[in-house]
Amino acid sequence: MSVARREFLSASLGTFVSLNAASICRATESSLAPPHLRAYKNAYDADPRAASLAWFADAKFGLFMHYGLYSLLGRHEWVMYREQIPVAEYEKLAQQFRPDRFDADFITDLALEAGMKYVNLTSKHHDGFCMFDAENDGWNSADACGRDLCGELAEQCHRKGLGCFFYYSLFADWHHPYFYPREFNPIARPDYAEQPPQYKFQQDEDFQHYLEDATGQIRRLLTNYGPVAGIWFDPLMGYYGRPDLFPMESIYQEIRRLQPHCLISAKQGATGTEDFAAPERSGHSLEKEIAKRYGDEAAKIAAHAWRQNKSKHNEICDTMQPGAWGYTKADDQAHKSPTEVRELLAAANASNCNLLLNTGPLPDGSIHPQDVETFRQLGSG
Structure with a gap:
């Protein structure tokens, strides 16, 4: 990375993003709680x-955003997988990525207006493209367009007292050469007719290359962007396909070492030691589906994790579109209404859960006009 580009990114994010884990630890010692926990200072x-768990139980409502290269195509966040787009062809999208209307100031104001208490952005989805300065050979927004979107969002969240969460696809990566193959899990790779030359996994030991990169990126999210309210891992099926390859407790321990207040989630649960579960829509486990796909042992792991997490204050995630999380043009006229969202929020809260409501920003990074109007109506009562 050039010095000029580093200076540009630093200037665009302000001095806040220069905070690191050491300064966060010093903040703890000086009784300076993260902005979203200021009302919980004594507990903190x-x-x-x-303190974070108490804040989370009181939060009730959060904003989810699935935004990435897939947004440019407008055909679901799984478009690379579903349409078997070749890796080299999909990589060309990075040259077209121009989030000119991604406005973190507007987004956080809109979340506050809707009554939301936290925001969760896809820092990396299953295509492996990072929305932060991940230093992963150009496969990130900072290299593609000179924008560190995670940093921009973090800065605005902290200025306004919103919790800043980062979604991270730990259990699937269709771009990394050393993620495991489809033979272990069908969602691990698109179903290409021929193995792409970019994929180099040959034995279990190769997976360590992926883990080193992934854990390095997680560490970067926790050391370059100030206080992080939580890390949100996905997709759970990728974990159940090869749970032996993921040292989850070590990863959790490192997160809590770097930022003791940082909450951890992994959908219905990978180990049961997560701080909360976050199932999609219906709020239940997937034990039967896991048993069918991966066998009884995987189902036992899933059932144990779900039982451990079910008694906690959890979160249900849903999306403004009928099913997709990333922008899907075909659903433009089918977004949820304010009445439907209020019903979802009431149902989630009645089940001792927050509602994490997703919007898929348009290719230019702007929030869909229908969603803007709905969120504003939520705030007006």
């Missing part, structure tokens, strides 16, 4: 994680 001084 005694136990940062407990």
